Amino acid sequence: MLSPTYFLPKEKFPDFLSALKGLGQVFAPVKVSQQSYSFKAVEKASEIAFEALRTILPPKKFFYPQSETLVKFEDGEIKECIEEPQFKVIFGVHPCDLAGLGIMDTIFEDSPGDTHYLRKRRTSMIIGLSCMPDKHCFCQSMGTDCPEKGYDVFLTDIEDGYFIEGKSSQGQKLLADAFTNKVLERAREAHKDRYKRFWLDRSEAFETGFKVDNLRSTMDLEWENPVWEELGDRCLSCGNCTPVCPTCYCFDLVDVAALSSKEDGSGDAERRREWDSCQFVGFAKVAGDYNFRPGPVDRLKFWYRHKLHGFDDAYGFKTCVGCGRCTVSCPSGIDDIVKVVNILQAAREKKDEGQPK
Ligand code: SF4
Ligand code: SF4
Structure with a gap:
């Protein structure tokens, strides 16, 4: 009913x-x-x-x-918050x-x-x-x-x-x-x-957009498109584009110890979950100082992939909802998903036209 x-x-x-x-x-x-x-x-x-x-x-x-205490160490005990x-x-x-x-x-x-x-x-x-x-x-x-x-x-x-x-x-x-x-x-x-x-x-009333049906193959086929290097050169790695995104949820775990320890040497501490950004240089750094995504271009490409087709297989949806926040909050004026996708799709169509039928 x-x-x-x-x-x-x-x-x-x-x-x-x-x-x-x-x-x-x-x-x-x-x-x-x-x-x-x-x-x-x-x-x-x-x-x-x-x-x-x-x-x-x-x-x-x-x-x-943005910041949330998950666990506290207090009076010698670990307490979940x-x-x-x-x-x-x-x-x-x-x-x-x-x-x-x-x-x-x-x-x-x-x-x-x-x-x-x-x-x-x-x-x-x-x-x-x-x-x-x-x-x-x-x-x-x-x-x-x-x-x-x-x-x-x-x-x-x-x-x-x-x-x-x-x-x-x-x-x-x-x-x-x-x-x-x-x-x-x-x-x-x-x-x-x-x-x-x-x-x-x-x-x-919509003034802008793109076709989504070929996004995945376009992203894969245009992974080496020169537009990525141009964007990477201009990206400041400021991370603005991620906290404003309704679906970005990457976090870091931060342990905070109290400065004043007690007489017996113990002290209070807490573990917090804090928003992080895959656009920060240290996000993909691991032991041995190796960085899986060392340059802004690597991080931008990773983020675009995550937003536009990275969740297709696991969940069956895209994690960009088209709100435009990343575009309006990018200080470099580069994070325009529609513009980038249009460039990639045009490059792909040009290549498709050159293929024998
Ligand atoms: S336009 Fe897409 S990627 Fe950008 S902030 Fe909105 S949902 Fe996130
Ligand atoms: S907001 Fe713009 S300049 Fe800042 S990390 Fe995102 S794409 Fe780069």
Whole structure:
């Protein structure tokens, strides 16, 4: 049976927000500078930047924090640090970031499962929100432009209100309660028509993209394409492109010992998990000072491969969701996946044309 759909008039949004706040602390995109947005705790609807397209960091930061203590050595004992998370509602997550969360869920749920991530993720509610693409968005190419998983409720902006769908049982319960409390109305035919029109208009609004069907073979065949050397020459190895990516999860384990040891020579210490980046020079360095990916070009190629087809065999999906964050945050202006893929595909097509039929 299809779940009921609802309409939320915009003037009723503060009541909807109150219902969300009744579940837990609400986080939403907030404007933090002239051009940037960040997910922050909000109390009032006026604090929410509904126009925000991409936040500086994706919502992975709530479940997989930048630095997290896993184990403590205290009073001569090793103690695992499993946090008791508070329920969080993350509002305003766009389709690419929902797909990113779905990918992170699959990876962190993979046996034996990551307790630290999963406990936080299972005490949360994700409210998706529709958006219109800008010149850097290419989620349509990656097949992540329509919400499929990673959320509880999704709101589509249909001018004077939101068309609302519930996905999970906790999302459907929230909507049923809000309907009972007269915050929501049942969606009528006119709302459904505007909903369909919105998604059609949106699918025609994409300005950039590429074909994904031959990505794997293109990447393999163009592994020595000169574009890689050009990019490598300009890459600063700053690592900006990885923390901003909704699906990058590489980490380092850092042991921190307290400076003040006790009289008997023992001291407290902790082991932390901290975000790392495959773009850093030391990432692939091993014992004996050997580096598997010594130059920026080696690291960039590795990253592109990971994003565009490295997960095909193991999981059956690509880990780029087309959000465009890496493009806008690269200080060298080089991390434009669409441009690079277009160059590689054009080179491949040229070679294909020269092949005997
Ligand atoms: S690789 Fe770039 S465009 Fe793709 S999901 Fe990561 S940050 Fe977004
Ligand atoms: S953000 Fe740009 S310059 Fe920095 S590591 Fe990534 S590709 Fe290189």
